[in-house]
Amino acid sequence: DAGVTQSPTHLIKTRGQQVTLRCSPKSGHDTVSWYQQALGQGPQFIFQYYEEEERQRGNFPDRFSGHQFPNYSSELNVNALLLGDSALYLCASRRDRGLNTEAFFGQGTRLTVV
């Protein structure tokens, strides 16, 4: 079992550019969530995808968007990058059998905006 896999592991972008991050959930998982972890902080919830639709969204601007594919994999897109978007982006997956199931996290994508 490969667990949650994310690509790329590291990325450097320039202010104003756009970026796409990718996530493959753990086998058997159908729900994918994205988190932003700034340096020295805990992860902050961006949004969640289930059945190819955004089910819930955190306090992030519309520059942050996503997609879930029929195979449950997901993408996070960020437009018009700002220096403050530099962070570790974490993807988490779980099997949607109620709120008591734990989320499994990928190793993250380290985004640096210069």
Add this chain to the structure above:
Amino acid sequence: AQSVAQPEDQVNVAEGNPLTVKCTYSVSGNPYLFWYVQYPNRGLQFLLKYITGDNLVKGSYGFEAEFNKSQTSFHLKKPSALVSDSALYFCAVRDSLYNTDKLIFGTGTRLQVFP
């Protein structure tokens, strides 16, 4: 409002001694509580969870946590610390009232175990 507090930025303990990493929470409904560990340049690794039932829950690598409803706490414990336990630990809560997948994380506690 939903929140998690981890009052200690860092906890230092000698190898072989017991360790405690503190966590308190605030939710509107019943809490679903989780502990995760993060090693350098890695994602979060699940340790244990409290959903309902026994207040003492056991998890991976000899860790356990005690749920205390009256104190709204969920402290992480281990009877005998190992140097390899040195890492960043996050407490997280999911609020049952809002039917949400969203995890609210604390700011993390760095555990340093000295040989």
